[in-house]
Amino acid sequence: MSDRPSTLVSRFALEVGFALLTMALGAIVIAGALEFSIGWGEIGPEAGYFPFRIGSLIVLASLVNLGLAVRRRRVTTAVSTLTGVEARRLVLFALPVLGFVGVTMLLGIYVAAALYLLLTVGAVARHRLPVTLGVSLGAPLLLFVLFEIVFRTPLLKGPLEAVFGWY
Amino acid sequence: MFDNLQLLTNGFAVAITGYHILLMMVGVFLGILVGVLPGLGAPNGVTLLMPLTFAMNPVSAIILLTSMYWGALFGGSTTSILFNIPGEPSSVATTFDGYPMAKAGRATEALTFAFMSSGFGALFGVAAVTLLSSWATRFALQFSPVEYFAVFMLAFGSFVAFGGGAPFKTIISICIGFAFASIGMDTVSGSMRLTYGIADLSRGVSLLVVVIGLYGIGELLSTMQSPVKAEAVTTRLSPRAVLAAARIWPRYWIALLRSACVGCWMGITPGGPTAATFMSYGIGKRFSRAGARFGKGEPEGLISCETADQASGSAAMLPMLALGLPSSATAAVLLGGLMIWGLTPGPSLFAERPDFVWGLIASMYVSNVVAVIMALTTVPIFAALLRVPLTITAPLIVIVCVVGAYTVASNTTDLWSVLLFGVVGYLMSRLEYPIAPLVLAMVLGDKAEDAFRQSMILSKGSLAVFWSNPLAGTVATLALLCFALPLFTAVWRLARRLLGHGEGP
DSSP states (O other), X not given: OTXXXXXXXXHHHHXXXXXXXXXXXXXXXXHHHTTSOXXXXXXXXXTTHHHXXXXXXXXXXXXXXXXXXXXXXXXXXSSEEEEHHHHHHXXXXXXXXXXXXXXXXXXXXXXXXXXXXXXXIIIITOOOHHHHHHHHHHHHHHHHIIIIIISOOOOOBOHHHHHTTOO | OHHHHHHHHHHHHHHOSHHHHHXXXXXXXXXXXXXXXXXXXXXXXXXXXXXXXXXXXXXXXXXXXXXXXXXXXXXXXXXXXXXXXXXXXXXXHHHHHHHHHIIIIIXXXXXXXXXXHHHHHHHHHHHHHHHHHHHHHHHHHTOOHHHHHHHHHHHHHHHHHHSOSOHHHHHHHHHHHHHHHHSEEOTXXXXXXXXXXXXXXXXXXXXXXXXXIIIIIHHHHHHHHSOOOOOOSOOOOOHHHHHHHHHHGGGGHHHHHHHHHHHHHHHHTTTHHHHHHHHHHHHHHHHSGGGGGTTSSOHHHHHHHHHXXXXXXHHTHHHHHHHSOOSSHHHHHHHHHHHHTTOOOSHHHHHHOHHHHHHHHHHHHHHHHHHHHHHHHTHHHHHHHTTSOHHHHHHHHHHHHHHHHHHHHSOTHHHHHHHHHHHHHHHHHHTTOOSHHHHHHHHHHHHHHHHHHHHHHHHTSOGGGGGSSHHHHHHXXXXXXXXXXXXXXXXXXXXXXXXXXXXXX
């Protein structure tokens, strides 16, 4: 028992949590369907007919999944889906991603990508400086050439590109 | 049948141009790339490339995208054999015999067998498509909304019955896909459904964004949580060893034919490549003389999976083109692409756009040969690529996914949606909720609902319409049986336990 890595989230907890989440989603779908008539109109099923039944099915199937999860709890509470070490790795990966998308809104994709790579390849993973610089400057440049010039599919740009006359 | 050959000849005239061969090579190369890299696979590789094809002519676009699909199926095998890491779900069975072969010093043989068998399976599948297409379109012409709805239900039923996941998790996945599909404008009444007054929801949820999130970001999160160290057995292929292996490869003709037939069957009926590989492997194990050695590095086991994998992938084009029924997640994405290009799959597509349909079919012959050659020659490149640390490739893949999500509609909200769906995809794969049914339901949702409503209008509200003729009745009954199968097995288990045969819960 003691050599097992510290469990942060057990399989049981995650199963229950996700079943509750899908159940809530089903309820939202039902609520949305109820804005319309869910029965039969003059020309067959009305707008709410299909979504209402889909929503109800989601709630029912979630209940079954919840029941199954509870029935297996004796086994699954001991099974880890996320240990402390894994959680740390996930957070270290996910936070920069969030930051990347956030900064993209302000500075455009190219600059945000360069900063994101500097952070992850350089600061988090601690690769050597030449590698870090090569990847974090090379990749956005390559993207720029590919999308702005080759494919002519402009991506989101920010103030830096505007300085050089690219909008 | 003779007409088909004539049409196929015309198709070759469309498909074989310098430009298209170049597209095939680019597509196959990118396909192998996404097949090899973690977090990228056939469904979202095709999705990421799709926005760039909107400006292309549809024939060129579909050649590029399908070539990518074939390439991804090949690339998935490379990592399975050399690294014991299945790059694609359909390559899981390839690891059973491929990796032991590579460990025993037979990597070159394993790769050669895998690629040549894949190529054979693909050509067999395309030949089946060629021969069956006029029959399939005639068959599809008899379809009214009633039959269409029954066939859609059978497709989803077969996921529940044979998909391998927990039945109620599969049902959740299907229903969430349907719910996503109904967000936005209702095609019949014109009202805005499930938008809750949020402006961004009124244009609906983009299939492409969902696929990039669920498959791309979701898989990356899973990979980052517990990274697998990629250690190749060997990466050098000597041309002489390849030729030597190619010479003994035809000895496995029985396994090749058997697996190609299984693959075609699973590709045409909604089963998908993953189910095809496991079924082919299982059948080989039971009926082949070499069956006892399966799983210990037996070439026939490897050949069984690879042939069936690729045969089902190419045979799946038949129901996709003739009925608008995709049997895998990638085919579903391609179907979404067809609709974006303004092409409606079905018998009318064969009649109105023979250049598109037959150009695609002809290109499949050529691109799979291109794929075999490229897969064999690029093994060292991709094996080297896999040695690049994940701390560099993972952020790059994140950027590719975010860029891909932006190119879908140049909408910044999509960037957040892709992350949200990434978390959902991560949770789904942690808890073994299947993702493919969700994608399929999203693509087919509107069509299924329309078919249902039209059927109900025809019958004035009676569900008996689904049993009003033998064709619809058979399909509808099969669909119901599929949905009920898990229930039967549950009752069966309970009965056994009550009778005292079981070994407890």
